[in-house]
Amino acid sequence: MGRVVVTATTSHRRAMRTIVDALVQRGHEVELITGLEPPTGRALVDQHRRLCRLLAESGEPTVVVGDVAFQGTLPLSYGAPGPKPSALILVGTEPFSLSSIDTAPAGLGLPPDRTAAGRERNRRAYEYVRDALGGVQEEFVEAMRSVGVTHDPLPFVLDAPILAADRFLQLSVEELSYRRSDTPSHVRFVGALPSTRIDGDVVISDGTFDTVQRALRQAKPLVLTGRSADQLESNTRAAATGAALYLATDKPSEDDIKQAVRIVLSDPTYRGNAERLAAEYARLDALASITDAVESYLRH
Structure with missing residues (x-):
């Protein structure tokens, strides 16, 4: 049947364990590895090396199901040497944040705007954010190159996980992530994981x-x-x-x-x-x- 490797950051461990339990119930052999947040260049390298060691332990077909915040999966999709999984499926455990012509960058709290003026606003906002995160981008690129990534140029650090996946499954409904005209075809909005009941009317x-x-x-x-x-x-x-x-x-x-x-x-x-x-x-x-x-x- 093959095996499944699930990756999780500390803050999303509970969500990813819920996914592990569902896969085990379907009869799959699942191995879980975790990593710290916030991600840094060193964390990316350490996570990637641990993942490669695990992939190399078996010749069976292996699917990696990754928490989007666990960056150690990314070199697999951008040309790093070493064992490759049958597929990389990433799970959107955080609000969907892929760059879009229709929206401003996540974190600014601005509503979407598809008008010509709005798309110009969005473009300028992305320029501002990418400039502000220039140091983070440099650290990301350096870490990726250190494990043998050859892809050039590398995407913006906040876009890279979504673009890296063979399939990206966002834990949300699309409306809560804003509907975008340029969402890639490999992205699916799959709803939320089961949760306990909430009391009260509001x-x-x-x-x-x-x-x-x-x-x-x-x-x-x-x-x-x-x-x-x-x-x-x-x-x-x-x-x-x-x-x-x-x-x-x-x-x-x-x-x-x-x-x-x-x-x-x-x-x-x-x-x-x-x-x-x-x-x-x-x-x-x-x-x-x-x-x-x-x-x-x-x-x-």
Whole structure:
């Protein structure tokens, strides 16, 4: 049947273990390796070498299922020497962030804009972000070259994982990631992993990606706070669906929260949009999509 290697960063270990359990239940031999975050050049090299040693241990066909944040899988797709898997399937455990002509870079909290002026705004924003992350890009390129990567030029560090995959399975519905006219054909939005029930009629949160998805999957409208880069992006996307009210502050007052909850409860459009998204999540089966993808490559 072949085997499966699953990679996970520390912050996404629980999600990837859920995937491991589903694969084992389908009768697959699965090995899990983990790595630290945030990724650095040294971490990429160490992760890649560990993965290569594991791949070399068996001549069986092997599919790698990787957490998108585990960068040690990337040299396999960009020309590094060494054993190659039958396929690299990456799982989007974080908000989808591939560069697009229709959206600004993730982290800026800007809504998409497909107009000519908007696409010019987006282009300039990507230039700004790539310049700001120039040092990170240099470290990424240096690490990739150190393990024998020959591909030139290498993609932008934040795009590289999505572009590297034979199949990229994003844990989300497409609307929560903004619909983009240039999304590659190997990208699929597969919904969310199973989660525990959330009590209450409205979810109040500082806006982690996991919490937003859990709430929407259960048709719960949200009141969101927080302005870190991750919160700003995730909360702006949630608000754009019409299922969340976003208080763009790190320190909302108690009165602010109460008023926001009253608005969400009294305006039926919030719940209606949450129910619409819940229906989309219900139509999708993330674990089945991932295991089916693995098995399609092992059959080749």
